[in-house]
Amino acid sequence: MKARIWGARGSLPVSLTHRQIRAKIIAALEGARGRALDDSDRIAHYVDHELGFEISGTFGGHSSCVEVEVWDPATTSEHVILDMGSGVRPLGGAKLARYGAGKPQTYHVFMSHLHWDHIMGFPFFTPAYIPGNRIVIHGCHEQLETAFRRQQEPISFPVSFDQLGATIEFRHMTPGQPIEINGLTVTAKLQLHAGDSYGYRLEHGGKSMVYSTDSEHKLDNAAERAAFVEFFRAADLVIFDAMYSLADSISVKADWGHSSNVVGVELCQLAKARRLCLFHHEPIYDDAQIARVLAESRRYAEITGEAPLEIVSAYDGMEIAL
Amino acid sequence: MELTPQTAGNSIVLSPTGRIDHSHADAFKRALDPYLRDCSADGARLVLDFSGVGYISSIGLRALMIALKQVKPQGGRMVLAALTPMVLEVFKISRFDMLFEIFATREEALAALGAQGGPA
Numbered sequence: 001m002k003a004r005i006w007g008a009r010g011s012l013p014v015s016l017t018h019r020q021i022r023a024k025i026i027a028a029l030e031g032a033r034g035r036a037l038d039d040s041d042r043i044a045h046y047v048d049h050e051l052g053f054e055i056s057g058t059f060g061g062h063s064s065c066v067e068v069e070v071w072d073p074a075t076t077s078e079h080v081i082l083d084m085g086s087g088v089r090p091l092g093g094a095k096l097a098r099y100g101a102g103k104p105q106t107y108h109v110f111m112s113h114l115h116w117d118h119i120m121g122f123p124f125f126t127p128a129y130i131p132g133n134r135i136v137i138h139g140c141h142e143q144l145e146t147a148f149r150r151q152q153e154p155i156s157f158p159v160s161f162d163q164l165g166a167t168i169e170f171r172h173m174t175p176g177q178p179i180e181i182n183g184l185t186v187t188a189k190l191q192l193h194a195g196d197s198y199g200y201r202l203e204h205g206g207k208s209m210v211y212s213t214d215s216e217h218k219l220d221n222a223a224e225r226a227a228f229v230e231f232f233r234a235a236d237l238v239i240f241d242a243m244y245s246l247a248d249s250i251s252v253k254a255d256w257g258h259s260s261n262v263v264g265v266e267l268c269q270l271a272k273a274r275r276l277c278l279f280h281h282e283p284i285y286d287d288a289q290i291a292r293v294l295a296e297s298r299r300y301a302e303i304t305g306e307a308p309l310e311i312v313s314a315y316d317g318m319e320i321a322l
Numbered sequence: 323m324e325l326t327p328q329t330a331g332n333s334i335v336l337s338p339t340g341r342i343d344h345s346h347a348d349a350f351k352r353a354l355d356p357y358l359r360d361c362s363a364d365g366a367r368l369v370l371d372f373s374g375v376g377y378i379s380s381i382g383l384r385a386l387m388i389a390l391k392q393v394k395p396q397g398g399r400m401v402l403a404a405l406t407p408m409v410l411e412v413f414k415i416s417r418f419d420m421l422f423e424i425f426a427t428r429e430e431a432l433a434a435l436g437a438q439g440g441p442a
Contacts, residue, residue, distance in 0.1 A: 219380055219381045219384045220381070220384065222344075225344075245416060245417035246380055246383060246415075246416035246417065246418070247383075247387075247416055247417035247418050247420060247421055248417065250380075250384055250387060251387060251421065260380075260416070261415075262380050262415065262416050263380055266379060266380055296414075296415040297415075299411065299415065300411075300412065300415050303377065303408055303411060303412060303415075304377070304379070305377065
């Protein structure tokens with residue numbers, strides 16, 4: 001399995017401003033002084049290995065969307081998508097570029113919940129407009145279909161849901177009851193979020209990953225902590241809502257439905273998960289701030305003295321091989 | 323958890339020890355609770371001397387935040403002192419350093435409380 005991040009940002013898509021790009025260019029040029037970057041290889045090495053990612057790249061902009069590559073992309077026509085935030089627009093474009101409009105594809109979608117930032121990309125998901133494609137949208141919310149139809153009502157969008165050419169199906173899941181798709185097992189878990197959200201554990205070929213976003217953790221609830229540890233147990237990857245600092249998440253932003261890097265580290269270490277991916281970045285954070293949170297998370301994982309944990313921070317375009 | 327209270331002027335110094343994590347946070351909170359009631363505008367100020375605390379996890383930090391939420395409306399003052407470098411790092415990583423008054427030493431904490439609220 002491989003996870004590919006198409007939308008790492010929480011709540012609202014963001015883009016770099018010209019001031020931020022200018023600051024990155026100036027920082028890169030300042031750092032290049034005295035380095036004799038007089039050929040392309042040296043320049044590429046400097047950019048890729050010596051500049052920090054917060055300068056050479058960006059964590060990005062699109063709202064929640066993760067692709068899980070389960071089957072061999074050279075032979076399969078089936079794809080797995082977690083949430084349809086704005087990141088699903090470039091995902092759809094990439095699939096059309098690879099497979100062409102004339103070769104029908106099937107997309108298995110799993111929805112954490114139905115808030116706007118997690119469904120907003122669907123009207124721009126080009127495969128939905130192409131007859132022959134099949135989109136199977138799984139979720140635990142009763143209003144699953146309503147949410148998708150409603151955002152394409154005339155007051156919000158010029159193309160109605162019924163005009164979409166693809167075959168679109170909605171499948172209701174029950175938390176704790178796994179479903180299987182061509183050897184892929186998917187299990188949902190209820191999470192604390194306004195209107196409820198659901199995490200998903202995906203298992204295939206001896207590998208496992210958990211997608212757990214928009215999920216608040218009440219620290220005094222030992223039973224829930226144990227349940228999440230079990231859900232994360234020995235996962236090769238946990239994609240985790242680390243939107244706020246711990247202080248914010250349990251004080252001024254308590255009950256806002258999100259978690260922190262600190263709790264992500266603790267749960268993953270208790271579960272002996274292999275890798276934690278910080279996800280659903282706070283939209284007011286710039287790249288430097290997200291890089292700082294990543295560095296602090298890695299340090300916290302050392303301080304706890306618990307099991308070793310690899311930590312990365314999601315960015316649009318990131319690929320994580322399990 | 324034994325907090326070995328020591329009176330110093332208008333303040334009480336409490337000295338928790340060990341790890342304040344999922345296993346010990348409840349004991350820490352239970353030990354701290356009796357002192358919170360009296361930490362008011364007219365009562366004793368609290369200094370938590372953390373020099374003996376080797377690690378604090380999220381649930382330990384939550385216990386501290388709940389204590390602070392109780393004390394503040396009473397007009398009380400509760401401060402932290404002598405955090406080990408590693409525990410201070412946890413406060414910074416979690417941004418709890420922005421919620422609490424933290425002093426480098428017990429003496430500095432007592433001086434600050436005395437200076438602002440009578441003899442220490």
